[in-house]
Amino acid sequence: MKILVDASGGDYAPREVVKGAIKAAADFKDIEIALVGSKSLLHILAGKHLTKHNITIIDAPQTIEFHEHPVEAVKKKPQSSIVVGIKHLRDADGDAFISAGSTGAVLCASLFILGRIETIERPALASLVELNRSNPAILIDVGANADCRPFNLLQFAQLGEIYARHLFGIDKPRIGLVSNGEEETKGNRLTLESHALLKTSNLNFIGNIEGNDLATGMADVIVADGFTGNIILKTVEGLGDSFIKLRQSKSEHDGSYRLHGRALLADVGLGFLVKSMDFREYGGACLLGVKGNVIVSHGRSHAKAIKNAIGLAKRTAEGNICQKISELKNELNNE
Amino acid sequence: MKILVDASGGDYAPREVVKGAIKAAADFKDIEIALVGSKSLLHILAGKHLTKHNITIIDAPQTIEFHEHPVEAVKKKPQSSIVVGIKHLRDADGDAFISAGSTGAVLCASLFILGRIETIERPALASLVELNRSNPAILIDVGANADCRPFNLLQFAQLGEIYARHLFGIDKPRIGLVSNGEEETKGNRLTLESHALLKTSNLNFIGNIEGNDLATGMADVIVADGFTGNIILKTVEGLGDSFIKLRQSKSEHDGSYRLHGRALLADVGLGFLVKSMDFREYGGACLLGVKGNVIVSHGRSHAKAIKNAIGLAKRTAEGNICQKISELKNELNNE
Numbered sequence: 001m002k003i004l005v006d007a008s009g010g011d012y013a014p015r016e017v018v019k020g021a022i023k024a025a026a027d028f029k030d031i032e033i034a035l036v037g038s039k040s041l042l043h044i045l046a047g048k049h050l051t052k053h054n055i056t057i058i059d060a061p062q063t064i065e066f067h068e069h070p071v072e073a074v075k076k077k078p079q080s081s082i083v084v085g086i087k088h089l090r091d092a093d094g095d096a097f098i099s100a101g102s103t104g105a106v107l108c109a110s111l112f113i114l115g116r117i118e119t120i121e122r123p124a125l126a127s128l129v130e131l132n133r134s135n136p137a138i139l140i141d142v143g144a145n146a147d148c149r150p151f152n153l154l155q156f157a158q159l160g161e162i163y164a165r166h167l168f169g170i171d172k173p174r175i176g177l178v179s180n181g182e183e184e185t186k187g188n189r190l191t192l193e194s195h196a197l198l199k200t201s202n203l204n205f206i207g208n209i210e211g212n213d214l215a216t217g218m219a220d221v222i223v224a225d226g227f228t229g230n231i232i233l234k235t236v237e238g239l240g241d242s243f244i245k246l247r248q249s250k251s252e253h254d255g256s257y258r259l260h261g262r263a264l265l266a267d268v269g270l271g272f273l274v275k276s277m278d279f280r281e282y283g284g285a286c287l288l289g290v291k292g293n294v295i296v297s298h299g300r301s302h303a304k305a306i307k308n309a310i311g312l313a314k315r316t317a318e319g320n321i322c323q324k325i326s327e328l329k330n331e332l333n334n335e
Numbered sequence: 336m337k338i339l340v341d342a343s344g345g346d347y348a349p350r351e352v353v354k355g356a357i358k359a360a361a362d363f364k365d366i367e368i369a370l371v372g373s374k375s376l377l378h379i380l381a382g383k384h385l386t387k388h389n390i391t392i393i394d395a396p397q398t399i400e401f402h403e404h405p406v407e408a409v410k411k412k413p414q415s416s417i418v419v420g421i422k423h424l425r426d427a428d429g430d431a432f433i434s435a436g437s438t439g440a441v442l443c444a445s446l447f448i449l450g451r452i453e454t455i456e457r458p459a460l461a462s463l464v465e466l467n468r469s470n471p472a473i474l475i476d477v478g479a480n481a482d483c484r485p486f487n488l489l490q491f492a493q494l495g496e497i498y499a500r501h502l503f504g505i506d507k508p509r510i511g512l513v514s515n516g517e518e519e520t521k522g523n524r525l526t527l528e529s530h531a532l533l534k535t536s537n538l539n540f541i542g543n544i545e546g547n548d549l550a551t552g553m554a555d556v557i558v559a560d561g562f563t564g565n566i567i568l569k570t571v572e573g574l575g576d577s578f579i580k581l582r583q584s585k586s587e588h589d590g591s592y593r594l595h596g597r598a599l600l601a602d603v604g605l606g607f608l609v610k611s612m613d614f615r616e617y618g619g620a621c622l623l624g625v626k627g628n629v630i631v632s633h634g635r636s637h638a639k640a641i642k643n644a645i646g647l648a649k650r651t652a653e654g655n656i657c658q659k660i661s662e663l664k665n666e667l668n669n670e
């Protein structure tokens with residue numbers, strides 16, 4: 001299995017991405033990692049690890065920056081790490097692609113180069129949410145589609161079900177719909193209509209779930225439009241930051257501020273939850289509904305998050321998720 | 336000043352409501368509290384405090400339950416604490432009304448009995464969000480309007496500005512719009528159009544704010560449609576619960592589990608943040624845009640939250656918020 005890694009994407013690229021890739025190559029013996037980025041720079045950074053581990057380099061001298069307009073950037077920069085990486089994925093020279101670069105550019109490049117699976121009207125970003133220790137969940141969509149129709153939310157539920165079945169090894173994942181009240185009659189127009197669709201589907205739909213249910217583990221797949229899902233994810237992230245910062249402001253500055261804050265939290269048994277609220281720690285989101293396994297990692301990803309994202313890419317590729325989504329063609333059409 | 340308190344509303348009514356009212360009467364010497372509920376029961380519960388403090392009773396033998404349909408319940412139960420209390424507010428026998436009962440019923444009764452301020456198309460619930468210690472904020476709307484038009488969000492910003500000016504004593508509150516990206520081009524249709532309206536208003540609009548900005552204190556007024564605002568508030572609440580529960584599951588059961596969890600968090604300097612994430616602790620949300628000061632407290636309110644809600648009601652009434660909103664008539668019309 002070969003994982004393509006965007007070595008130029010993210011706030012701490014290429015250094016932290018390369019570090020994360022080396023960690024992943026050391027940990028997951030059965031994968032090959034292809035670093036996509038500036039060949040000369042990557043040779044310097046990866047150095048001896050190239051031969052020691054199973055790491056190769058694919059040259060991509062251009063970089064798409066966060067501030068660039070996604071569509072234009074993808075068109076204007078054919079030699080960018082995102083475009084080159086996704087082209088290799090399309091050409092079957094790789095089983096998955098991960099990037100901590102511009103989410104918008106990754107989405108555009110995926111749609112343009114890989115294309116969407118025909119029956120999926122709107123591919124969506126599915127993120128692992130591990131707020132409940134014994135019951136992790138998948139939140140879908142976390143930002144690919146700001147405006148949605150009820151049918152899109154039904155498809156997100158179906159995509160999430162396939163992913164949850166593989167990642168969590170459960171047969172009938174419990175599907176919850178984010179709303180502003182648990183009653184069927186609560187919601188905005190979108191959720192009210194989506195609720196009705198989900199109810200008549202063959203999914204294991206457990207009904208509406210509220211913001212305060214996210215950490216209870218009551219649902220395996222949490223469905224929301226991309227606007228709402230994104231705000232939930234970032235609210236959680238922001239609170240994680242607050243905890244860490246508050247703790248830091250109370251502690252003595254010892255030169256390793258963040259670690260100090262974290263260590264103290266761990267001491268009182270809160271390390272897990274804060275960690276799970278922190279994007280830098282966990283893997284990333286998978287773009288479901290395009291013809292390829294694409295993982296979007298947080299822009300602020302350090303080596304550990306990159307390593308985790310590579311792990312998620314590996315698990316995703318192993319699950320043949322794209323294949324399973326394609327196979328659902330008829331079932332999805334019938335909805 | 337007279338505060339009308341719904342003594343029958345909330346999971347722990349009437350006992351905790353009465354306890355909270357007694358605390359408030361003891362703390363805020365300059366207010367009279369009128370408990371609205373079953374006269375005979377309240378006489379037993381409040382007993383000697385009625386004369387000791389400035390507490391009176393208004394008989395309202397009926398109770399609207401959480402599961403009842405708000406509109407029907409308000410119509411069918413004219414003797415309910417919510418309807419009776421709000422009628423007293425309308426008739427100027429009280430300066431504010433607070434309830435931990437059905438939010439829907441309080442909204443309906445407020446609209447039917449008090450009426451909305453003519454220029455305000457959609458009254459909205461404004462909640463204090465104290466995630467940032469030095470910069471509390473007002474989040475509006477937290478659930479009164481699941482579906483909104485851009486003009487509604489502009490009005491929410493204006494309502495929030497008036498409230499923030501009074502509560503925080505600042506001249507030009509910074510207004511932020513919740514969206515899925517800080518750039519002006521990020522958002523769903525509603526936020527994109529609302530952004531354009533806010534930008535051309537005379538408000539101190541600082542642009543979009545993301546979920547992870549909520550705790551940074553960068554905005555004094557955080558504007559969202561009621562669906563999104565509700566989900567943000569409940570997500571925060573749910574995480575607060577998780578912290579407390581996780582801590583509990585790690586600690587020895589000593590018969591006072593919740594306190595134990597809280598005490599430990601306080602010991603490591605996290606008491607403040609968890610407290611601020613917990614609805615049971617803080618006051619409630621103010622319904623802005625109706626002709627009266629109405630405070631909705633959390634259904635799970637214990638005595639302390641009720642006391643805090645009474646404090647918020649007092650501050651709201653002192654600010655003549657309704658009056659100020661009415662005075663903005665022309666300015667609002669001109670938008």
